[in-house]
Amino acid sequence: MPLATTGELIAAARQNNRAVAAFNVITLEHAEAIATGAEQAGADAILQISENAVKFHGGSLTAIAAAAKAVAGTSRARLSLHLDHVVSEDLLKRAHAEGFSSVMFDASKMTYAENVKATAEAVRWGHERGIWVEAELGKVGGKEGEPPLDAHAPGVRTDPDEARAYVEATGVDALAVAVGSSHAMTERTAALDHELIAALQRAVPVPLVLHGSSGVPDAEIREAVRSGMLKINVGTALNTAFTGAVRAFLEAHPSAVDPRKYLVPAREAMAGTVAHFLRQLEG
Template structure:
C-alpha cells in the first residue's frame, strides 16, 4: 500500500471516536517496529520524522524505509514531518515523498503563524499532502527545538478558531499541559480548555508530548477531540533499555543484530500497547 495523507486517517478517527498513533522513527529498527505493531493490531499508523531524525538518518533513507514498510504491510501508513519550522524544510519533505507535514510556527505571533501556515497549505494541498500546524507553545525539548517552562503557554480557544478559519489547516496541535521529553511529575492536562477548543474548531486535534501521560488522561483527551497522539520518548526508552539489558547480560556481545533485534521487539510491544490505548486497533 502506498503512503497516505494523515488527513485521511484523522477524518476516519474523528468520525469513529478514536485516535491514530504517530510514532517517531530514527532508524531502520524503529521503522520496522512501527510497521510490525500496526500490522499486528490491524491499525492505521503514522510514521513521523523530526528535523533531527532527518539530519541523523538522511531524508532519502527515511522516505525509502517508510515507503518500503508501507508496501510490505496491509494497513494504511502515513509519513509525516514532525515540527517542521520553515517553508523550505516542508518543501524538501514534500519533494522527497512525505505524505503529510507539520509546520510549527508557534514561536511566531498569531498573524505571522497564520501567514506561514497558509503558505504551506497553499503549496501542500494541490499535491495531496496534508498539513498540521501548532498554536500555543508546548514545553520541553524535541531534537533541536527547546521551549522552556517559562516560555510555554496554552492554546487560546478563540485564537484557535481564528487560526483554523484563516489557514484551513487539516489538523491542529494544541498546548494543554503536555511537554516533550521526560516528565518530572505527572502532567495535568487542561481538559476544559481542550473541550472549548474542540467546540470551536471542526478539525482533528493533535496531542504532542504524550509519552508519560496516564492512560486515562489520554482516553479523555481522545473523547474531547484529539485524533492524533504523538509518541517518541516512550519508544526511545523501551528501545534503549532493552539494548542495555542485552549488553549488561553479555558485555562481550559485538553482534549489532543481537542487540538491536531485541530492542526492536521491545519497541513493537510498546507501540502495540499504545495503539490499543488510542482505540485504533482493528480500525485499518
C-alpha cells in the first residue's frame, strides 16, 4: 500500500475515536514485524526511526529509511514514516529528502524559553515542506544515557497552562506530554495520571502523544485513549519480545549459527506484540 502520512493517520484515529500506535524501527525485522502486526490487527500504524537508531546504523538515515519505506509499500496495512526524538538539526533537515511525513523534534532538555525558540524554528522549517511536527513538554525520562528520573517527581509532569502557551508559541502539530510513563521500561507497571491527560486534552487543540508506552499496562493505555491520547509510542516492548525469542531459541539450540533460524521467531514475537498493542487503542 502507498505510504500514508502521519497527519492522515492521526486525523483518521481522531475521527474514529481511537488512537494510532507508533512503533520503533531498529532493524529490517522490526519494520517487517510492525507491518505484519498491523495487518493482523487490521489497524494503521506508524513506523518510527529514532535518532538513536540512526546512530546505530553508523549515522546513516538513508538505508534504514529506505527499508522501512519498502516494507510499507508492500504491506496491506496503512503505514506512515516518522523520525523520532530528533535533537540534531542536521538530521531534522534530512527528513524531507528521505520521505518522512512527520518528525518529533526533541528540545525537552533545554530551558522552556530555549525549547520554545528551537521548536518554533523546527516547526517553521517543517511546515514549509509539509512535515507534521511533534514536540515534547515535560520530562519523560528513561532514555539511554540519561540519569534516572522519577516519573512522579514534582516538576516532571506537563502543566496544562504551560502546554497551552507552548502550543500557541510554537505551532506544533502534536505534543508529547509527561503524565507518568517513562522510556525503556521492561515491566508494565506505570500508573498514568488520567485527570492530567484529560486536563491537557482540554487545554491544547493538538493531539497528545504518550511516550514510554511499553511500560504502561493495557487497561491504563485504554483509559489514556479515552482521556485524550491520540498517538501511543512503543519501542522497548518490541525489543523485549525480540530478545526473549532469540534467547529462547539459542538456549534450545546452542549449536545454531544461521541467524535466520532465530530471527524468524523473533520477528513473529514482535509482530504479536504489535498486534496486541494495536488492539488496545479503541476509544
